[in-house]
Amino acid sequence: xxxxxxxxxxxxxxxxxxxxxxxEAAVWTLNQGDGSISRVDIATxxxxxTIQAGLSGRGGEIAVGEGSVWVTLFDFPITRIDPAxxxxxxxxFGPGGDAIRVGLGSVWLTNLKQGNVWRLDPRRIEATLPx
Numbered sequence: 001x002x003x004x005x006x007x008x009x010x011x012x013x014x015x016x017x018x019x020x021x022x023x024e025a026a027v028w029t030l031n032q033g034d035g036s037i038s039r040v041d042i043a044t045x046x047x048x049x050t051i052q053a054g055l056s057g058r059g060g061e062i063a064v065g066e067g068s069v070w071v072t073l074f075d076f077p078i079t080r081i082d083p084a085x086x087x088x089x090x091x092x093f094g095p096g097g098d099a100i101r102v103g104l105g106s107v108w109l110t111n112l113k114q115g116n117v118w119r120l121d122p123r124r125i126e127a128t129l130p131x
Contacts, residue, residue, distance in 0.1 A: 015050065023064025024083040030055065030062040030071055037062065037071060037081060049086040053079050065102025066122040072100040077109055080125065090125065 016033030026048075027040040035056030039049040053071065060073040068089070069081035077096035082089040098112035107120040 019060060019062045021062045021064045021069070024067075024069070026083070028062055028064060028069050028081075030060050030073075032056065032058065032060070037069065039083075039086060051081055051086055051088060053081070053088055053091070055079060059098065061099045063100045063102045063107075066105070066107070068122065068126075070100050070102060070107055072097040072109060074098065074113075077111070078107070078120075078125065090128070092128075 015031035015036055015038060017029035017038065018032045019030040021028050025042055027042065029038045029040070031038060033056070035054050037051040037053055038047050039051070040046065041048045055071060055073045055076055057073055060071065063070045069083055071079040071081065074097045075095070076091065076093050078090070078092045078100070079088060080090040081087070095113065096109065096111040099110040101108040102122070107122050107125060109118045109120060110116070111118070
């Protein structure tokens, strides 16, 4: 899947956890320093996986639900992590992204730049093939 290459406006460095979500027997963090996602085992309090997602930059959000870990960042509205494999399962890029939540059988995504909120069916997202 295509990923953004770091440029002069994106901070690259060590993992710097900024946003977190809990689910799938783990604490998940979106790390702004290198754009990775860390999985912390609840039983041991240890990082058991670091997933390279290419999401470095400012802002973003992470949520867990409907069997996936969901991440958003400006211009990368949805990145879906499969917690069974600790890998990026899907990544969409283009307009959108800012905050993401999962609830009531839906993925909720804001687009700050356009001032709207999308309610998305997670099954339809999973069924969408990358172009």
